[in-house]
Amino acid sequence: MNQLKLENQLCFPFYAISRQITALYRPLLEPLDLTYPQYLVLLVLWEHKNLSVKELGKKLLLDSGTLTPLLKRMEQDGLVNRQRDKADERVVFVSLTNKGIELENEAKDIPFKLASCLALSMEEFFSLKAQLDKLMETTSALK
Amino acid sequence: MNQLKLENQLCFPFYAISRQITALYRPLLEPLDLTYPQYLVLLVLWEHKNLSVKELGKKLLLDSGTLTPLLKRMEQDGLVNRQRDKADERVVFVSLTNKGIELENEAKDIPFKLASCLALSMEEFFSLKAQLDKLMETTSALK
């Protein structure tokens, strides 16, 4: 088997599916005026209220080079507040505005709508999820 | 189960693993002066010699908005030739230069090196590949 053929690669499907999934989110997120990475930030903040850029980056595997401009755009859009920690001026805390909090309700159907696009059975879903989580652990450890 | 929690999502692992894998490729591709998307273009051209931008885009799921500048950079780097089809001036064919052809030999170990990073058994590899291929088919059909 020729390993240099695209069809024999495992990595290309990850690259392609990742972009396809983002494309599936687009029409669902557009009414909320969100991009997929912005939606991910909101997912985390709906759960954790108040996080530093560092902590947010740890959960999303993104660094400040990506997050700072992204968060500034979200601040511009009135979704989040950014403020320096009084106790440690290096740290910037990110929290939700009322508008950001209220979006949770409008977004609550999105995971179901998207899951239905993927057309997986419960078994397939959980099996795949387990394999991805394992792979995620492997690749995260290689940092 | 709260579907709006990051940890319960299937899509986030795809997004994150995709970027992690690209990060794993980086040190392998850097000596060849390639980015991951450029490497993908070469994978296709090593197999198919001569393709239009359209055909290349079909294989990689990328449009001319992404490919045109990417291919221009690869042309600048002396990896590919771009020339308009004489028979149909709308079409641009992309082919490899000698330098591009020769890179295949230098790249031939990359898939194995990368596969070893992922630490999957043969069974896991093929099982995962099958599930991804199926998902890919599903999401591609939703275009």
Next chain:
DNA sequence: TGCAATTAAATTGCAAACAATTTAATTTTA
């Protein structure tokens, strides 16, 4: 034939993504 529709690339503009560097604050340690 000749105009409308279609097609393939290219272009424009914007949002990520990330390496590398910089800035400023805090901690360590000599």
Next chain:
DNA sequence: TAAAATTAAATTGTTTGCAATTTAATTGCA
């Protein structure tokens, strides 16, 4: 305590990725 090391964000510069539009060529069909 003061300089060195570390840390957190921000900044800079480059490459992707994609929607939307434009340009130019070809095809279809009235």
